[in-house]
Amino acid sequence: MIPLQVSLKHKRHEGRAADTLSALEFKLAAGEFAAIVGPSGAGKTTLLKIIAGLDTRFEGRIGLAPETRLGFVFQEPRLLPWLSVADNLRLVKPDLDDDALEASLLRVGLAGQSRSYPLKLSGGMQRRVALLRAFLIRPELLLLDEPFISLDAPTAESLYTLLLDLRADIHPTTLLVTHDLREALALSDRILFVSKSPARVILDHSVNLPQRRRRDDACVAQAQAALLAEHPELLTGLSTVSPGAARTLLESV
Amino acid sequence: MMGQDSRTDVSARLIRGLSLLLVLLCWQLLAWKVADPLLPSPIAVVQSLVHHLREGELLHHLLKTLMRVTAAFVIAMVIGVAVGLWMGRSRTANLALDSILVVMLNMPALVTAILCFIWIGLNETAAVLAVALNKIPTTITNIREGARALDTQLLQVGEVYKVPRLLTLRKIVLPQLYPYIMASARSGLALIWKIVLVIELLGRSDGVGFKLGTFFQFFDLTSVLAYTAAFAAVVLAIEALVLRPLDRRLNGWRS
Numbered sequence: 001m002i003p004l005q006v007s008l009k010h011k012r013h014e015g016r017a018a019d020t021l022s023a024l025e026f027k028l029a030a031g032e033f034a035a036i037v038g039p040s041g042a043g044k045t046t047l048l049k050i051i052a053g054l055d056t057r058f059e060g061r062i063g064l065a066p067e068t069r070l071g072f073v074f075q076e077p078r079l080l081p082w083l084s085v086a087d088n089l090r091l092v093k094p095d096l097d098d099d100a101l102e103a104s105l106l107r108v109g110l111a112g113q114s115r116s117y118p119l120k121l122s123g124g125m126q127r128r129v130a131l132l133r134a135f136l137i138r139p140e141l142l143l144l145d146e147p148f149i150s151l152d153a154p155t156a157e158s159l160y161t162l163l164l165d166l167r168a169d170i171h172p173t174t175l176l177v178t179h180d181l182r183e184a185l186a187l188s189d190r191i192l193f194v195s196k197s198p199a200r201v202i203l204d205h206s207v208n209l210p211q212r213r214r215r216d217d218a219c220v221a222q223a224q225a226a227l228l229a230e231h232p233e234l235l236t237g238l239s240t241v242s243p244g245a246a247r248t249l250l251e252s253v
Numbered sequence: 254m255m256g257q258d259s260r261t262d263v264s265a266r267l268i269r270g271l272s273l274l275l276v277l278l279c280w281q282l283l284a285w286k287v288a289d290p291l292l293p294s295p296i297a298v299v300q301s302l303v304h305h306l307r308e309g310e311l312l313h314h315l316l317k318t319l320m321r322v323t324a325a326f327v328i329a330m331v332i333g334v335a336v337g338l339w340m341g342r343s344r345t346a347n348l349a350l351d352s353i354l355v356v357m358l359n360m361p362a363l364v365t366a367i368l369c370f371i372w373i374g375l376n377e378t379a380a381v382l383a384v385a386l387n388k389i390p391t392t393i394t395n396i397r398e399g400a401r402a403l404d405t406q407l408l409q410v411g412e413v414y415k416v417p418r419l420l421t422l423r424k425i426v427l428p429q430l431y432p433y434i435m436a437s438a439r440s441g442l443a444l445i446w447k448i449v450l451v452i453e454l455l456g457r458s459d460g461v462g463f464k465l466g467t468f469f470q471f472f473d474l475t476s477v478l479a480y481t482a483a484f485a486a487v488v489l490a491i492e493a494l495v496l497r498p499l500d501r502r503l504n505g506w507r508s
Contacts, residue, residue, distance in 0.1 A: 052413050072413040078406055082428040082506045091424055092414040117506045137414065 001030040002140045004051070004173055005063030011046060011055075020046050021058070022198040033167070033174040035184035037234075038194035044177040047199065048072070048143045051175070064141070071134030071172065073147040077126035079118035085129055086114040093136045108132045108162055124155040128162065135166045142172040148183060157215055160187060164212065181234075185223050186215040193234050203231060293475040301479040310464075315483055318460040321377075321449050322442075325384035329441060332385075333392025334434060338426070340393065341400020357390040362448045370456045380452050387448050392437045399433030431503045439496060446488060 004027070011021040020043040028034050036044055049055040051062055052072055079088050085105070090096050096104075105111055108128045110121075118126055127147060134142060144163075148156045164187070167174065178184050184191050185207060193203040205227065209219050228234060277295050284294035293301070305311040340347045340354075366383045373379035403426065411421040427434075453462025461480055468476040 054409050054412060070413060072410075074406070074410075076406070078410050080407060080410070080425060080428070083424060087424070091411075091416055091420065094420075119506070133414075 001171055001173055002065070002068060003030045003063070004028040004141060004175070005061075006047075006051065007063075008047075008050065008058060008060035010060070011043070011050065011058040013046075019198040021050075022200070024060075024194070024198075024200055026192055026201055026204070028173050028175065030173055031171045032190060033176070033188045034190040034192060035176040035178060035188035036192045036194055037178060037181055037184050038199055039196050040179055041197055042194050042199040043197050044179075044194065044199065045075075045145055048145050048175070048177055051141075052143055069137050069140045071137060071139030071142040073127075073130050073134050073142075073144045075146045075149055077118070077123075077130040079126055079129055079133075081117065081119050084115050084117055085110070085121075088118065088129060089133055089136055092133055096136065104132055104136065108166075109158075124151060124159065127151070127159055131159065131162060131166065135170065138170050139172040142167070142174040144174065144176040146178050147176075148178075148180075153215070156183075160215065163187070181224055181227070182215055182220060185209065185220045185227075186213055186217075193231075203234060291472070291474055293478060297475050298478045298482060301475045302482055305476065305479055305483075311480065311483060314459055314461050314464050314480075315487065317457075318449060318453065318462065318484075319487065321381055321384065321453070321460065322445050324381045325388065325445055325449065326438075326441060328381070328385040329388035329392055329445070330434070330438065333389050333437065334396050334430070336389075337393040337396025338400045338430070341397040342403075347397070354390055354393060357386070358394065360387075360390075362387050362451060366452050366455050375456045380449075380457055383452050384445055384449050388441050388445055391444065392441060395433050395437040395440075396430060399430045403429050428503075435496070435500055435503070439492075442488070442491065442496075446484070 006024065006026055008021050008024040010019050012019045024047065026034075036047070038044055046055065050058050051064065052070060053066075079085075080091065083091065086101055089101065089104075101114055102111070105114055108131065110125060110128055110132075113121065113125070118129065121129070130147070148159055151159065160183075174188075176184065176188055181191075189207055191203075191205045191207060192201050193205065194200060195202050207223070209223060213220055281294050281296065284292050284297075302311075336350070340350055362383075365386045369379040369383035369386070373382065407425055407429070408421075410416075411425045416425070449460075450462035450465065453460035454466040457463050461484060464480055465477055468474075468480070
């Protein structure tokens with residue numbers, strides 16, 4: 001568990017006229033589970049890439065030691081199709097012995113699949129492997145880039161449970177990027193709402209809901225309705241929110 | 254389904270075999286009609302092949318050539334893959350080496366052979382190097398294309414999880430290059446076979462190329478064709494026994 005401090009000044013993609021990210025600052029406490037919610041194209045994926053060190057062309061600072069154990073779950077499972085499930089996992093954790101491998105596959109509901117190739121598994125199963133891969137290295141920081149996108153509801157729900165189960169052992173500081181407010185409310189302790197590109201934090205919202213809630217629970221639906229009633233501009237028309245208005249928004253919370 | 258498949262398999266083989274037989278038959282008929290030692294019949298060629306196998310030194314020369322082919326092939330593939338990968342991934346390397354590559358690609362085999370034999374001497378090293386030099390540029394060009402098409406998303410997985418460089422190369426990069434490497438190996442083997450004989454003719458006193466040169470001087474076309482047949486058999490055997498099984502192994506995950 002480690003804290004994460006992000007203070008970005010500028011990030012501009014090559015050949016673009018405007019910044020993708022600018023003046024984006026926030027801090028996560030060690031072990032915290034935060035979600036970043038914002039419209040598509042806000043630069044949320046770029047932010048995760050910068051934190052993970054995959055993109056180094058930016059101005060600003062990420063307070064993260066280079067030896068930090070980092071788990072990253074991408075939008076697509078990103079398993080290597082020519083490696084079996086076992087070899088995919090051993091790629092990140094070479095000292096994984098057969099017993100530990102079988103035990104961890106059992107844990108994520110993939111018992112006996114160690115020799116399967118990823119393309120033979122269903123989308124949900126591939127995502128289970130991707131989640132397991134991220135947790136096998138016992139991450140101190142876990143970055144999730146819309147990992148439950150385009151899944152049917154029961155599959156997504158079972159993956160939420162799996163994520164929370166795996167997280168309960170290790171408690172990595174976690175940052176989930178999503179454009180699905182329900183998902184953020186169901187999983188995280190804190191939601192950072194960001195504006196359209198260049199993304200800035202327009203609302204820092206603490207989620208105070210019962211632990212282990214489901215996406216369809218009434219409390220999640222109520223929290224969503226309450227949030228949108230109070231801040232109708234959160235998910236739509238974000239471009240009209242000026243920095244000044246955002247500050248008042250922040251203060252009103 | 255299985256029965257259907259094996260039946261198509263059998264008929265496919267039948268068609269392949271029949272067409273070959275037909276060509277041989279035409280050849281045989283033509284040879285009878287012409288009745289000239291400059292057009293030996295297939296039967297005469299087979300007899301000559303058996304003779305060279307029993308009495309002559311066919312196996313010795315074939316083995317010599319095979320060794321040169323293998324050495325040149327391995328050198329060309331290793332250097333070609335390494336440099337191709339480098340040029341595909343590094344803009345600076347590509348800019349620095351691209352013009353040299355274009356010159357090398359267009360260098361006639363005869364020129365590399367003459368230069369190698371004169372500078373290095375009429376020896377084995379010069380022969381193998383001359384062959385390899387002809388193959389390296391085409392391998393580089395092929396592999397460079399593959400290296401440019403590497404999947405960034407998968408490379409990022411290796412980067413995020415801090416997979417060591419050598420492991421990244423073996424498990425993430427090379428598997429993506431296998432189709433390019435296999436294509437390069439196939440075309441490379443064909444090219445090397447052709448060039449190695451010219452080089453042997455020029456500067457060696459053994460090998461199939463040397464023998465063909467000798468038969469040429471005596472207008473012994475039967476022996477030329479016998480050696481060619483032995484050679485073709487080896488090529489087919491390498492394709493069937495090495496390249497095709499290797500292909501199947503590397504592509505096992507796709508099925």
